Amino acid sequence: MSEPELDPVIHAQARLKVVATLASLGAGDRISFPKLQKLLDMTAGNLSTHLRKLEEAEYVSVEKTFEGRSPATFIALTSRGRYAFESYTAALKSLLKGAQ
Secondary structure, three states, X not given: OOOOOOOHHHHOHHHHHHHHHHHOOOOOOOEEHHHHHHHHOOOHHHHHHHHHHHHHOOOXXXXXXXXXXXXXXXXXXXXXXXXXXXXXXXXXXXXXXHOO
């Protein structure tokens, strides 16, 4: 029996926190960058770096827009990202179950 694979894109602690937070939103819901940054207590640069990696894997979508004259950035978990997170958590549970 082979060990379950943990997705290396999600497995990094900061990215796991990002994906878990986004997964708690309803499907199709999004969160503003500043609100996500505050929830995760991350610097803007650190959060941006991890979001870029998640975006490259097509796990999150980043929408840059304007609210009035002010720029606004919104983050959402894609269906691919939601599936990857569900697969990751199932693999982690399986791995932990085997350790008992």
